[in-house]
Amino acid sequence: GRRVPSNSLAGGNGRAALTQADYLGFFQEGLQRFHQFRDAGHDYFGTVIERQEGSHVWVDGRKMLMMASYSYLGLINRPEINQAAEEAIALYGTGAHGVRLLAGTFDAHRQLEQEIAKFFHSDDAIVYSSGFMTNLATVAALVGKGDFVIGDELNHASIVDGCQFSAATFLMFSHNNMEELEQLLKEHRGRRMLVIVDAVYSMEGDIAPLPRIIELCREYGAMLMVDEAHSLGVIGKTGKGIQEHFDLPDDAIDIKMGTLSKSIASCGGFIAARQEIIDFLKHTARGFVFSAALPAAQVGAARKCLEIIQRETHLADRLRGLCDQFVNGLRQLGFEVPPTESAVVPIIFSTEQETLEAVGFCRDHGLFVVPVFYPAVPMDKPRIRATVTASLTEDEIDSALSVFQALSTTQSQSHMERVLAAK
Ligand code: PMP
Numbered sequence: 001g002r003r004v005p006s007n008s009l010a011g012g013n014g015r016a017a018l019t020q021a022d023y024l025g026f027f028q029e030g031l032q033r034f035h036q037f038r039d040a041g042h043d044y045f046g047t048v049i050e051r052q053e054g055s056h057v058w059v060d061g062r063k064m065l066m067m068a069s070y071s072y073l074g075l076i077n078r079p080e081i082n083q084a085a086e087e088a089i090a091l092y093g094t095g096a097h098g099v100r101l102l103a104g105t106f107d108a109h110r111q112l113e114q115e116i117a118k119f120f121h122s123d124d125a126i127v128y129s130s131g132f133m134t135n136l137a138t139v140a141a142l143v144g145k146g147d148f149v150i151g152d153e154l155n156h157a158s159i160v161d162g163c164q165f166s167a168a169t170f171l172m173f174s175h176n177n178m179e180e181l182e183q184l185l186k187e188h189r190g191r192r193m194l195v196i197v198d199a200v201y202s203m204e205g206d207i208a209p210l211p212r213i214i215e216l217c218r219e220y221g222a223m224l225m226v227d228e229a230h231s232l233g234v235i236g237k238t239g240k241g242i243q244e245h246f247d248l249p250d251d252a253i254d255i256k257m258g259t260l261s262k263s264i265a266s267c268g269g270f271i272a273a274r275q276e277i278i279d280f281l282k283h284t285a286r287g288f289v290f291s292a293a294l295p296a297a298q299v300g301a302a303r304k305c306l307e308i309i310q311r312e313t314h315l316a317d318r319l320r321g322l323c324d325q326f327v328n329g330l331r332q333l334g335f336e337v338p339p340t341e342s343a344v345v346p347i348i349f350s351t352e353q354e355t356l357e358a359v360g361f362c363r364d365h366g367l368f369v370v371p372v373f374y375p376a377v378p379m380d381k382p383r384i385r386a387t388v389t390a391s392l393t394e395d396e397i398d399s400a401l402s403v404f405q406a407l408s409t410t411q412s413q414s415h416m417e418r419v420l421a422a423k
Contacts (some may be wrong), residue, residue: 042206042356044363044371052077055391057368065396066369067386071345073308073315074391081265081304090302096293104293111305116258116270119240119306121250123275126282127268127302129294131229131259132158134269137287139196141280142223143168147192150184152176152208154201154335156227164195166339175201178212185220193222199231199242203377203385205340207235210246214253225255232242232262233309234343239316252386260294263309266302268294319343319390322397326388329401333408346372347384347404355382358407365403 012368034045051058053072058064075081088108097103109127116125128134143149147168151159154175163170173180185193195217197208210226217224228241236244243252255277260268271281309315323343330337336348349355355371360380362369362384372385390395 005367019374035099037356039041041362044356044359047368047370048067055389055393055396058335059368062366064363064366065392065400066368066386067392067400068368068370069387069389070230071265071391072230072263072319072389073084073239073304073312073388074389075263075265075308078265078308081301081308084304085297085301088296092296094295094297096295098262098292099288099290100293101289106293106296106299108296108299108303109293109353112299112306113270115306116272117301119310120243120256120272122256123271124278125262125270125272126285126288127270127276127294127299128285128288129268129291131261131269132258133287133291134259134271135159135227136162137285138225138255138271139194140166140224141285142166142255142277143192143194147194148184148188149194149196149223150181151196152198152201154204155196155198156202156229159196159198160229175204176206176209178209178216180218180379181213182220185216185222187353189220193220194225196225196227197224198227198229200229200235200342200344202230202344203346203372204338205230205342205344205346206338207231207242207245207341210242210248214248223254225257226253226255228258230342230344232258233408234319235317235341236316238313239263239309239319260298260302260305264302264305266298266305268298268302319388322390322392323388325394325397326386326400330396330404333401333405335404335408343388346377346387347386348381349383352382354411355384358384358411360405360412361407367400367403 026201037043047059049057049059050061052066055066056063079328092106092108100109113125113127117123128137135156135158139149139159143166145167148171149163149166149168150171150173151163152175153172171184173184181195195213197213200207214224226242231241233239235241238244254273256272258270260266260270271278283289323345326343327337327340330347338346340346349358352373359369359371369384369386373382377383
């Protein structure tokens with residue numbers, strides 16, 4: 001922020017002031033693409049869910065099988081979690097007395113942080129009020145001017161924003177390309193470097209090659225931060241995430257990030273790390289220091305979910321089986337599904353139009369799936385991004401597959417019609 005120099009207050013630049021219409025026109029322009037979809041009858045962004053029960057949701061009064069949820073373990077709306085949230089409200093109420101560093105810390109916050117630390121075998125943890133804010137504020141606090149922050153090109157937007165927001169030099173390597181990562185690390189050896197990757201890439205569902213990344217970070221002296229948003233509860237024998245998946249020692253990752261909004265049916269985010277790092281973040285990460293504490297209900301719900309994840313370790317296993325059933329079924333039907341190893345199942349189509357028609361077909365047949373387009377994914381890889389949750393049954397996966405089977409028949413028919421019409 002630059003201040004207005006006092007000697008320029010009387011001056012001006014001679015240009016006409018913008019009007020309200022100028023501003024509204026600018027915003028309208030930004031919405032053009034979405035309005036085109038809507039006007040063509042494909043209004044699939046921001047769909048309103050009226051009710052939810054088990055693996056189903058209600059949209060426009062119609063019951064649909066939910067296959068786009070981040071609640072990977074199917075924990076949303078479990079009575080014991082709702083009850084934990086209610087108990088927390090009864091104890092602490094709904095608001096916050098302010099930021100954590102001043103009057104906003106309840107004992108429940110510290111208990112949750114200690115439980116997260118125990119779960120990941122780290123010294124301590126810090127809980128922020130959102131997952132997005134966790135990445136943004138943590139990256140910007142950990143590196144600054146003169147430092148380097150190096151990330152995979154498919155990292156989540158909150159990481160990218162954190163990298164840009166920090167004063168460090170921001171470098172990217174092609175997705176999972178370890179030669180490029182090594183090159184960058186080699187070039188800047190001896191400087192403070194932070195490498196950041198997603199454990200599971202949110203639009204692809206594939207897993208970062210962590211053992212090699214750790215080797216490289218150690219060799220070239222970089223800190224490593226890993227975002228476990230889509231891996232917690234999902235990968236690893238008992239759902240503990242990427243470290244368990246690769247059977248790595250407790251101290252393999254310097255800074256472990258996670259959200260409380262996916263497998264954990266709450267909201268918020270966290271970092272688990274060594275004591276010095278957690279203490280540093282608690283005093284310097286601006287999105288923590290200057291933002292209200294996570295509400296008690298969310299803290300209570302998150303604590304209960306963490307307890308369930310550790311108690312019901314079969315859930316991750318069950319989820320794996322359902323994912324394999326769905327992915328194998330889709331591939332047998334001829335759909336292009338990239339090599340996902342998580343509960344994220346991308347189904348690639350050739351055009352945005354074809355993707356929208358496919359989403360419409362699925363929704364008409366009682367399947368709640370969503371389209372994902374550029375800039376969230378590359379322009380030439382529009383997709384349905386389906387997710388599998390542990391609350392689905394094998395029969396429900398089969399019924400979803402039969403919808404996709406009918407879709408492939410319809411699509412090949414309309415493809416033939418287009419080919420014939422073109423002749
Ligand atoms: N990291 C990743 C990889 C994510 O996918 C998301 C959200 N989709 C976030 C961070 C942000 O978390 P939250 O939605 O809890 O703010």
